[in-house]
Amino acid sequence: MLRALWDNVKGIYSLLVGMSITWGFLFSPRKTVHYPRQVVDSEILKSYRGPLELIPDQAGATKCISCQMCVRACPDNCLKVVKSEGGKNPKTWIYDFSLCCLCAACVESCPAGAIRFSHKVYLVTKTREELKLDLLADLKARKSAILGNVPKKSS
Numbered sequence: 235m236l237r238a239l240w241d242n243v244k245g246i247y248s249l250l251v252g253m254s255i256t257w258g259f260l261f262s263p264r265k266t267v268h269y270p271r272q273v274v275d276s277e278i279l280k281s282y283r284g285p286l287e288l289i290p291d292q293a294g295a296t297k298c299i300s301c302q303m304c305v306r307a308c309p310d311n312c313l314k315v316v317k318s319e320g321g322k323n324p325k326t327w328i329y330d331f332s333l334c335c336l337c338a339a340c341v342e343s344c345p346a347g348a349i350r351f352s353h354k355v356y357l358v359t360k361t362r363e364e365l366k367l368d369l370l371a372d373l374k375a376r377k378s379a380i381l382g383n384v385p386k387k388s389s
């Protein structure tokens with residue numbers, strides 16, 4: 235009898251603890267957004283590690299010198315950098331985001347400061363294959379987008 239009573243008291247106490255946590259979250263500011271009606275605040279995204287991207291130099295070209303340091307540092311074998319013939323810049327820069335654990339070993343090992351984490355939080359694909367990203371093509375597209383957004387000088 236006493237044992238059953240004690241079990242009931244413990245059950246009610248446990249329920250009250252659970253409900254206090256639930257009610258606490260119910261009235262605290264929301265941490266999620268209703269995408270696509272809302273988007274994540276750009277200030278919050280500054281610390282977000284999205285897929286890697288190449289950092290452009292002044293001319294908008296890649297700073298990568300194809301040294302392979304990032305490829306060797308990557309524990310997940312998700313990078314492929316192929317040097318162009320007769321030059322130091324890469325002709326191929328493929329990054330498999332589906333394998334990446336976002337450890338930053340590649341970013342930290344790069345002597346040229348050529349890669350960083352992007353803030354792309356809305357990346358969606360239907361297949362793993364689509365997560366093999368061509369970062370040179372991405373850099374080119376970003377450069378075109380920037381040039382396209384430059385206002386034309388009035389004569």
Ligand code: SF4
Pocket residue numbers: 307308309310311312313333334335336337338339340341
């Ligand atoms: S963040 Fe880590 S796992 Fe991802 S590509 Fe760089 S080294 Fe590899």
Ligand code: SF4
Pocket residue numbers: 297298299300301302303304305315343344345346347348349
């Ligand atoms: S470590 Fe840097 S410079 Fe070397 S291949 Fe990787 S991105 Fe290019």
